[in-house]
Amino acid sequence: MGDFYHERKVKKTKKDHKCFGCRAKIPTGSSCFYITFVNDGDFGADYLCLKCKEYLVNNPEFARAGYGEGDIRDAMLEDEEWRKQRGKDAVAFQIGKRLPI
Ligand SMILES: [Zn+2]
DSSP, rough: OOSSSEOOOOOSSSEEEEBBTOOOOOEEEEEEEEEEEEEEEEEEEEEEEEHHHHHHHHHHHHHHHHHOTTTTHHHHHHHHHHHHHHHHHHHHHHHHHHHHH
């Protein structure tokens, strides 16, 4: 994650922001996380929406490995694809069991 990382919860944003994790708009008045970090000597500050924050909490190894702008959205989409695929497999399995093939 870099040399320094700090985050704090923002209860209500005073203006629109863009989420670093998924590039979605965080509209005025919503809660989100404000993160500050130093990466290879460069100071950075960005906002994270609650969905991305939740993803990081559930996937600590992803957070540890570090991520760039929009990476969390990509990772979440991959997860969703995987879950959908797994759901399909489960249905196929059930049908297969019921049919006398
Ligand atoms: Zn986000």
